[in-house]
Amino acid sequence: MSWISTTLTSSLGKKLIVGITGLFLCSFLVVHCGINSLIFLNDGGEAFNIGAYFMATNPVIKIMEYVLFLGLIAHIVQTLLLALENKKARPVGYFKENGNANSKWYSRSMAILGTLILIFLILHLKHFWWSKVSGHLAETGETMFAEMLEIFEKPIIVVIYVLAQISLAYHLLHGFSSAFQTLGFNHIKYNGLIKSVGVVFSLVLPIAFAAMPIVIYFGIIK
């Protein structure tokens, strides 16, 4: 099976993993965003809690949760490895650089944007995942929605969440179409579509996510 390891450790193979896991994470974001958006029904979190309960108990989802973690870890590890190798590929830098002349700043800053998202993710998991896994929710009998209302009371948390969504937006703005390029999907007939979907995707999801702490903080959703 050496061909598999040589493929996956080649520069193209690593990119492939980043691209595939990236798109997989995008699909997770859609589900996540879909369920969370139930709070906008403003029904006191009823629909949302049903969704959250389903997600927490459905066996398929539970399995997918592990897959998701694996995907996330693979995405992080591979990008980390690539970033290190890419850094090594230019040991002496330039005296003067004008990167904006040939590329977008966020395309060149995927590693930084990704790291910001990762830091946010740790906080986010502490807020909403740990409370579930640790049995905190079960102990107190609180719903996920109530947990949300509680956490988003603090303005600093709201600011962090919003900033993280801005990072995510730029990360997706490059990452979405970039994944297709890495997988070899580049055709004049579909490039426009991929690009447009990518832009819409990287705007709609982060805006929806960012809106959640904001509306809760300002008491619009109760």
Place this chain on the structure above:
Amino acid sequence: MTALNSKIPAGSLGDKWKNHKFNLKLVNPANKRKYDIIVVGTGLAGASAAASLAELGYNVTTFCFQDSPRRAHSIAAQGGINAAKNYKNDGDSVYRLFYDTLKGGDYRAREANVHRLAEVSVNIIDQCVAQGVPFAREYGGLLDNRSFGGAQVSRTFYAKGQTGQQLLLGAYSAMNKNINSGGIKSFTRHEILDIVVVDGQARGVIARDMITGEVTRHSAHAVVLCTGGYGNVFYLTTYARGSSGTAIWRAHKKGAMMANPCYTQIHPTCIPVTGDHQSKLTLMSESLRNDGRIWAPSKQGDTRKANEIPESERDYYLERRYPAFGNLVPRDIASRAAKERCDAGFGVGTSKLAVYLDYASAVERYGRQEAGKKGIANPDQNTIETLGREVVKAKYGNLFDMYTQITGENPYKEPMRIYPAVHYTMGGLWVDYNLMTSIPGLYACGEANFSDHGANRLGASALMQGLADGYFVLPYTIGDYLAGTERKSIPNDTKEFMDAEKAVKDELNKLISINGKSTVHEIQRELGLIMWNHCGMGRTESGLKEGISKMRALKDQFQKDVKVTGTNEELNQTLEKAGRVADFLELGELMMVDALNRNESCGGHFREEYQTEDGEALRDDANFMYAAAWEWTGESGKQKLNKEDLNYEFVKPSQRSYK
């Protein structure tokens, strides 16, 4: 005097090469791997020769001065490559290509060589397509052609304005295949500074590693020089800055004869000189003459802008003088006609040394065609121009862009200014029919030899000749020589090698030790001016004599006062250039000696004393129907003349007419 035997086989024109191939000795496949061959230069001729020889099984070592074989100056050839495929069904044939080339060369080439060239031209296209060269194609998927100067058929295959690049990358890929399989060992950033001759046979080279300055000895059973032309003796030319005459000149000094060194091609459509700072001239492909019309104002000293000069006051002098071929006359004729107009005071631009190449009528014609295709009835002028410009852009876009880059002007809106510039040297090392020089075991291919273009080369024929020599001629003929030599490997530490190495080192150290005041650049510019003024488009006896004495004085100045900074033991571009200029100083002198000897006008060699009433070149077949092969006698300018008579068995030379 060394007897000049051109070894042209007997028989009818069409049978010569066929019979000759059969009669050549062969080296058995198992023995081929025992022979080492050095190929110097990796342009079309060198790369194709190296690849083909390695495929046959020989051990090939290549050298180039660039950082990669892919950068040889063949890469800059724009327009195309000729081949007698007759895909256009317009009456082309091997014989017609042969005849056009011979006539284009003003009957100063060997019939047998030129016919062989025309024969193998068809194989070249097959070979290149199989290598993945992306030639231009028609919608049916078959190859497209266009026409070039000196021909009335469309036989030129092309890849936009980058045909040379694509062909060279094809030959480079063939080299890569053999480097990958171990058949070729490639040295880059190495300059060949001497040829080693052992017992009268070429047995190796002395090279300088241009990164470290190390001088090394390399031995082989045969040496092939594919180092291109020596036109940079004129300084301002279309050549790459690194193109030099050094390898062939040092071979010359070791006994290889230089043939017809004065035959220089001045290309008619180059971007004119703008100022003293200029380092090179840029060619605008001859293919532009397919659609462009060349004109000068019909009033002397006209200072109006081109677009302000009405149609009635424009003199389309090529169409006027040569109605049959019009703008597509051969290069030497087009160049001289431009010079004639400018000398007579009809030139344009600030320097007055330029004429116009105008695309207005092509834009109009294509615009109307396109409008017709699109079903636009009665299109307005704006629509026609927009549509026409699109077609012109698709065909010649990269050339127009280049013009804009260099001049800052928009050639879609106003005519381009052009003037002739040195582009190619038809002369070179004398070779026999087998491409062997007068030193046994030393071969010369492509522009480095003198053999196929006579006194003028037709457009799109340089690529053809380089590849013909490398792919289809040398691989056959070199075996004939090798079969007769010993197979045991050649040692590189014999006295001849050690002496040559020492001489090269001494020469390098000498250049550095002079430490005078004149920079290499200054001397090279001066050298170029002497050549252009005294041995350029129009040559005279008195002018040449004056040029020779100026050249001697300049050489003297160089030897006493040149300034070379740095040391030999490092990457030293000034030292590299100084060595090349030293050779050019002698080579330029020989060119003028040759031009002075040739008391006639033919092709690219125009002696003003010898012209017809209407200013055309006047040949003297009775006295000059020969190739002048100059033999080194130990002193520059004192070479001995050997004559190889040109026997026209099949074609009767006549006064060239393109009227």
Place this chain on the structure above:
Amino acid sequence: MSERHINIKLKVWRQKNKSDKGNMEEYALSGVSTDMSFLEMMDTLNEKLTKEDKQPVAFDHDCREGICGMCSMYINGQPHGPLKGVTTCQLHMRTFNDGDTIVVEPWRSAAFPVLKDLIVDRTAFDRIQHAGGFISINTGAAPDANAIPVPKENADEAFLAAQCIGCGACVAACKNSSAMLFTAAKVSQYALLPQGQAERYRRVEAMVAQMDKEGFGACTNTGACSAECPKEISISHIARMNRDYLGAKSTSNAI
């Protein structure tokens, strides 16, 4: 456009040889004609330095008409300077203004070590080509050129890829020093032509392996390579190589 004369300041990377550390040096040049090419401006500087008994700046150049790929200067933060679709030799001084400071550096990549001043070693590119940048056909074995029709679209697209001049601007521009555009241009050219099909998978596997071995970084699709490529080669060729590589790795017999 009429000629002007400008005064400029240059900051140029000077490095004696491969092992030297190197540093930026400053030079002033006055009366530079705007009709000069960038390299002619450098010639002028060198002539001045020579007269002052200083070492001229070593830089690669040859054809000076934008096709050999030899010239390689990183000018004011961009390979080949600020203009699109242009090599250093075709960049003219009319692009700059009086009083400008121009920073000139060599290509920077672990795979392109500096040999002297602005000259780098690009033989890594050659080795990628040696690995598979060819169609294995021996001289004389070719069928008639028109025996296999090639759709014009494919021939044209192959030509666009084949235009690569191997200058290395893609590597210099890429924040990862990736050679993907260079490698893809050759892979894609042959992948588009019927003649290239026999070795299609073998080629892409070999060339990518060599590319990785040379120490180039990976592609992160920033598009800087294509934006700076003097021949404006599209990253669609990289996508084609990605496809071919995936196809090759998953279906070829090379284990």
